[in-house]
Amino acid sequence: KFATQHKTDIVYGTLFSHVVIGSAPAAGEAKMPYFVVSEGHHVASTKLNRYVFQPGITDVKSQIQAMAPWIAANAGKKVTQIFPDFAFGYDHRDYLPPALKAQGAEVIAQIAIPPTESSFTKYFPQIPAETEVIYHVMVGPAVLTFVKELGEFYGSNRPQLFGFIDSLEATDINSPGLEFLDGSHFWEGSPRYAQPDDSAAQKAYRAAVGIDDNGAAIGDPKDVSTAAHMFGCWETLYVVKKAMEDAGYKGPEDRAKLVEATEALTEFAEGPEHPQGPKTFNGKIHQCFGIQNISKVEGGRLNVVHKTKIEDGLYEPEGDYTTQPL
Structure with missing residues (x-):
């Protein structure tokens, strides 16, 4: 529909990874440049096609690789993993x-949990007693229930918790029942709470999208943003803008030129267009690489305690999209 009925220039913004995988073939068949903001490794794996890009947010494989040394050194060596079953x-x-x-x-x-699950207590007995760290990355409407029930299950005597903020994205960490999260750690793409060393670009970005120093909507503290991820939408649009300018893009007849111009990009400097931080881009795998934040819950907010370097998350490419025909 986008390609034939609406005749759009690009398709942009898809989040859920199963949607990216399911719709990528249609993008390739329609020769429709498809810019996703999904975090999955699907684009970077080179299993999709030449028309699919993820230039504005890093992928899970890179995120995990960059943070694993910190987890092993600071949280514990025996890890139980809880993740959504998709x-x-x-x-x-x-x-x-x-x-x-x-x-x-x-x-x-x-422990894999169906994304439609609404109660989680029945899964917790599967966590081995010798667990030192619970690594949780839940998504969807029941995330608050998941975290609350985990707290009820363990009480005050819990293993270390290392979560992806997906488990609490758009949820106030000061919600009743989340007190037990104090002292635990989360991955964040971009920090929800303003940090003492925030750049001018980060401050300008917050003002532009309307989030306050706590990561909530200006004027409505209960409307908590998806700050850890949403920068990817902002940054991806600026990548598209740069690629279109480089390609001399005039309209849908220049889509192939847009693909090649995007593949030719190599780095994105930290600044108003990329407020989360600097990034490199590998045109062969259509994926960017950037910094990750590890934040600690303390005093009712998330404070960044560790930032990874770009090189911490680099890995060997598994293929090369540029060898595929346009």
């Missing part, structure tokens, strides 16, 4: 064990 969760399932093993730690149990 494509995004499978990236965590597949890439965490080897990344931790390389750091002398191990995943001792993996």
Whole structure:
């Protein structure tokens, strides 16, 4: 419909990984440049096609690789993993064990939970008693229930918790029942809470999209943003703008030129267009690489305690989209 009925120039913004995988073939067949903001490793795996890009947010494989040394050194060596039972969760399932093993730690149990699940207590007895760290990355409307029930299950005597903020995205961490999260750690793409060392670009971005220093909508503290991820939408649009300018893009007849111009990009400097931080871009795998934040819950907010470097998340490409015909 986008290609034939609406005749759009591009398709942009898809989040859920199973949608990216399912719709990528249609983008290739229609020769429609498709810019996703999904985090899955699907684009970077080179299993999709030449018309699909993820230039504005890093992928799970890179995120895990960059953070594994910190987890092993600071949280614990015996890790139980809880993840959603669909494509995004499978990236965590597949890439965490080897990344931790390389750091002398191990995943001792993996618990997959259906994304439609509304109660989680029945899964918690599967967590081995010797677990030192629970690594959780849940998504969807029941995330608050998941975290609350985990707290009820353990009480005050819990293992270390390392979560992806997906488990609490758009949820106030000061919600009743989440007190037990104090002292636990989360991955964040871009920090929800303003940090003391925020750049001028980060401050300008917050003002432009209308979020306050707590990551909530200006004027409505209950409307908590998806700050850890939503920068990817902002940054991707600026990548499209740059590629269109480089390609001398005039309209849909220049889509192939747009693909090649995007593939030719190599780095994005931190600044108003890329407020989350600097990035490199690998045109062969259509994926960007950037920094990750590890934040600690303390005093009712998330404080960044560790930032990874771009090189911490680099890996060998698994293929090359540029060899495919346009």
